[in-house]
Amino acid sequence: MLLLKKDLFIGGVVLKEFEFIEKIKPSYYRNSSVIKGIGDDAAVVKPPNGYELVIASDTMVENVHFSFEYMQLRDIGFRVLAANLSDLAAMGATPLYYAVNIAVPSTYSDEQLIDLYLGMDELAKKYKVDLIGGDTVSANELVITISVFGKVLPNKKRLRSYAITNDIVFVTGNLGEAAYGYDLLKSDVLLENHFTDRHKRPTPRIDFTELTDSISRMSLNDVSDGLASELNEIAEASNAVIEINWDDLPVHSKMASIDTEQLKKYVLSSGEDFELVGTCSPKEWDLIKEKTSNKLQVTPIGKVTEESNTPEVFLTIKNSRTILHKSGYSHG
Ligand SMILES: Nc1ncnc2c1ncn2[C@@H]1O[C@H](COP(=O)(O)OP(=O)(O)O)[C@@H](O)[C@H]1O
Ligand SMILES: Cc1ncc(C[n+]2csc(CCOP(=O)(O)OP(=O)(O)O)c2C)c(N)n1
Ligand SMILES: [Mg+2]
Numbered sequence: 001m002l003l004l005k006k007d008l009f010i011g012g013v014v015l016k017e018f019e020f021i022e023k024i025k026p027s028y029y030r031n032s033s034v035i036k037g038i039g040d041d042a043a044v045v046k047p048p049n050g051y052e053l054v055i056a057s058d059t060m061v062e063n064v065h066f067s068f069e070y071m072q073l074r075d076i077g078f079r080v081l082a083a084n085l086s087d088l089a090a091m092g093a094t095p096l097y098y099a100v101n102i103a104v105p106s107t108y109s110d111e112q113l114i115d116l117y118l119g120m121d122e123l124a125k126k127y128k129v130d131l132i133g134g135d136t137v138s139a140n141e142l143v144i145t146i147s148v149f150g151k152v153l154p155n156k157k158r159l160r161s162y163a164i165t166n167d168i169v170f171v172t173g174n175l176g177e178a179a180y181g182y183d184l185l186k187s188d189v190l191l192e193n194h195f196t197d198r199h200k201r202p203t204p205r206i207d208f209t210e211l212t213d214s215i216s217r218m219s220l221n222d223v224s225d226g227l228a229s230e231l232n233e234i235a236e237a238s239n240a241v242i243e244i245n246w247d248d249l250p251v252h253s254k255m256a257s258i259d260t261e262q263l264k265k266y267v268l269s270s271g272e273d274f275e276l277v278g279t280c281s282p283k284e285w286d287l288i289k290e291k292t293s294n295k296l297q298v299t300p301i302g303k304v305t306e307e308s309n310t311p312e313v314f315l316t317i318k319n320s321r322t323i324l325h326k327s328g329y330s331h332g
């Protein structure tokens with residue numbers, strides 16, 4: 001397929017790609033390790049001394065991950081970068097740079113596209129992350145891919161394979177709020193409340209990673225697809241059996257009256273909360289509580305009961321124990 005790379009047709013005027021790039025090019029870089037940012041064939045950065053480089057990439061597609069019925073371009077930019085930063089947080093990494101690839105319909109004005117970048121910059125500013133490159137092409141629907149780059153000390157990365165027997169299983173924040181917010185938006189696109197905000201502008205839990213950098217071992221995963229999927233990924237990667245209790249799962253008091261079956265869907269398999277779920281030793285759990293107290297809600301939800309070649313996740317609900325299968329959103 002031929003991609004209109006040279007000129008981008010925007011709102012009837014031909015905006016030269018380089019003019020658009022000039023508009024989004026940062027006037028300075030927040031990290032002095034950026035040697036060459038936007039403006040050459042590729043970016044050049046100085047690898048951080050003593051650290052490992054952590055790289056993640058996530059894409060969002062119009063009508064798959066967001067809809068313009070209830071979201072502004074600024075929210076969309078914010079949300080795609082949030083999803084990417086969430087994966088760095090889930091590795092225990094500190095974010096440094098990001099690159100943005102966009103496929104854009106020809107009807108967009110340059111103001112609209114700049115709004116997308118302003119949404120990203122709201123988060124980038126907060127976490128001192130630099131936009132160092134990307135690519136622009138035309139397409140029928142808006143598709144945004146971000147790649148993020150971060151750093152982690154070799155002994156502080158938080159792999160899914162790091163869970164061991166007796167670990168406490170914990171989760172940050174509340175579960176199911178983004179999906180509930182999404183359903184509220186579908187019934188009233190103008191509604192604005194805590195839950196709709198959780199869908200539109202999720203918080204990547206970088207703070208958790210920073211607050212817990214003294215913990216020696218932790219397995220971690222971010223809740224993009226749903227708690228059931230993320231816990232199964234930890235169980236599989238660690239060859240472990242995880243047991244969680246329904247009554248321990250953190251749910252907002254305003255969601256308590258939702259019908260149980262629907263609430264189970266929100267909490268266990270709807271995803272996009274971008275909370276962190278993980279495990280650590282009982283001793284270090286006390287330290288996590290201490291480090292996060294009054295700053296970030298972190299809730300114990302269960303235990304790693306054994307290491308096993310048949311990894312499994314069990315959910316106990318009203319004294320009945322059942323296998324919790326992966327049940328999150330699946331593409332294709
Ligand atoms: N199209 C792809 N090409 C190469 N690697 C991929 C592709 N899609 C996913 N991956 C890799 O598979 C793993 C799981 O991806 P994914 O489920 O999207 O993770 P997450 O849910 O954390 O975003 C990651 O290591 C990711 O880099
Ligand atoms: C318009 C719209 N439809 C459906 C959803 C729900 N949804 C879309 S993708 C997804 C799962 C997460 O996306 P994915 O690309 O798998 O993220 P990753 O696990 O790679 O981080 C969910 C719950 C949505 N957010 N918006
Ligand atoms: Mg992904």
Ligand SMILES: [Mg+2]
Binds near residue numbers: 087222
């Ligand atoms: Mg992830």
Ligand SMILES: [Mg+2]
Binds near residue numbers: 058083084087224
């Ligand atoms: Mg992700």
